[in-house]
Amino acid sequence: MDESVLSPHVYTQQADSVAFHLLGRRLVRYTSEGVLAGLITETEAYLPDGDPANHASRGETPRNASMFLAGGHWYVYLVYGVHYCLNLVTGREQSGEAVLIRGVSPTHGHEHIRANRPNVAPRDLTNGPAKLTKAFAIDTDWDGTFLADSSLTITETDTHPPNEEIHTTDRVGISKARDRFLRYVWVGSPQY
DNA sequence: GGTGGGATTAGCT
DNA sequence: GCTAATCCCACCA
Numbered sequence: 001m002d003e004s005v006l007s008p009h010v011y012t013q014q015a016d017s018v019a020f021h022l023l024g025r026r027l028v029r030y031t032s033e034g035v036l037a038g039l040i041t042e043t044e045a046y047l048p049d050g051d052p053a054n055h056a057s058r059g060e061t062p063r064n065a066s067m068f069l070a071g072g073h074w075y076v077y078l079v080y081g082v083h084y085c086l087n088l089v090t091g092r093e094q095s096g097e098a099v100l101i102r103g104v105s106p107t108h109g110h111e112h113i114r115a116n117r118p119n120v121a122p123r124d125l126t127n128g129p130a131k132l133t134k135a136f137a138i139d140t141d142w143d144g145t146f147l148a149d150s151s152l153t154i155t156e157t158d159t160h161p162p163n164e165e166i167h168t169t170d171r172v173g174i175s176k177a178r179d180r181f182l183r184y185v186w187v188g189s190p191q192y
Numbered sequence: 193g194g195t196g197g198g199a200t201t202a203g204c205t
Numbered sequence: 206g207c208t209a210a211t212c213c214c215a216c217c218a
Contacts (some may be wrong), residue, residue, distance in 0.1 A: 044199070053199070063214065081212030083200050100199055120202095130200050171199075 001028070001035065001108070003155035005148045011071040011090055015045035015097040016182055018071075018090040023186045024160040027104050029136045030151045036112055036136050038104030038126055039159055041189040044171055045182040046087075048096040053171070056096030066144040068094050074152060076133075076143040083130030084139050088147065088154070102129045102183070105190050123191060161186045 003026060010021050022040045029036040046054040055077070056067040066075040070093040076086055087098040104126045106113050113135045117125050126132040133139070138152060147153045165188050168181045 046199075055199080058215075061214075077199090078212060080198065080200055080210075082210055085199060087199085102199085128200070134201095 001026075001037070001155070003157060006072075006154040006156060008072065011088060011147070012092065013071075013090065014095075015047050015090045015099050018088065019043040019045040019099045019182065019184045020166065021160070022088070022099060022101070022154065023166055023184055024157060024189075026107065026155045026157050026159075027101065027132075027136070028108075028153050028155055029138065030153075031112070031137075034109055034112060036106075036109035038106040038108075038132070038136075039157065039189065040101060040103070040154070041105050041127075041186045042101075042103035043184045044100040044102055045184075046098050046100065047182070048091070051180070054096065054098075056098075060096075064096075067096050067098055069144065072147050074142045074145050074147065074150065076138065076140050078140065079130070084133040085129045086133050086138055086142075100129055101132065103127045103185075104132050106135075161189070165189075 011018055022043050025040055026037050027040055055064040060068050069089055071090045073089045075089050075098050076084055079085055086101045089098045091097045113125055116137055117135050126135045142152045167185045167187050169183045171183045
């Protein structure tokens with residue numbers, strides 16, 4: 001793989017635009033045992049406009065501090081005491097916005113991914129925000145790291161889906177401000 | 193200082 | 206469909 005790291009022109013935009021542009025690009029994790037990678041198939045934007053579902057909406061705390069870094073940093077947190085969620089911080093420093101990576105389609109390191117997700121059907125390996133962090137063994141070690149300077153990154157690809165393959169829907173899994181069309185799904189994305 | 197609720201998932205009824 | 210798992214911390218007292 002000789003793809004370049006995601007351009008600052010993408011991750012410095014606001015979260016809804018970044019969520020759109022991340023579809024089809026590649027999430028890549030480098031490990032001592034090889035490369036794990038997958039095309040991003042589902043994202044969700046959290047904007048800094050008073051959205052109560054945004055972790056940054058009530059100001060900076062130790063937990064959400066990474067969300068106030070400049071666009072291009074990772075924000076990783078633990079939900080329900082059990083699962084990790086991976087977000088790419090977007091926009092300018094201190095703006096407090098991010099994109100949740102909700103799904104990928106594996107392209108590299110299939111064996112390693114399967115080993116991290118025992119007893120799971122192929123289509124369920126990485127089709128959820130906590131499923132993909134488990135599959136890629138991503139945890140809070142990456143919280144606050146910068147994508148261009150981390151063993152976890154996103155690369156440019158020639159696989160950005162055509163507009164008609166991108167559907168926007170209301171968000172899921174949250175109780176506040178659900179009725180906003182900030183979830184982006186690449187329908188018909190390649191399935192492993 | 194106590195309490196309640198998560199940006200979820202898997203397993204069971 | 207329902208619920209347990211299990212940690213952090215925001216919020217109220």
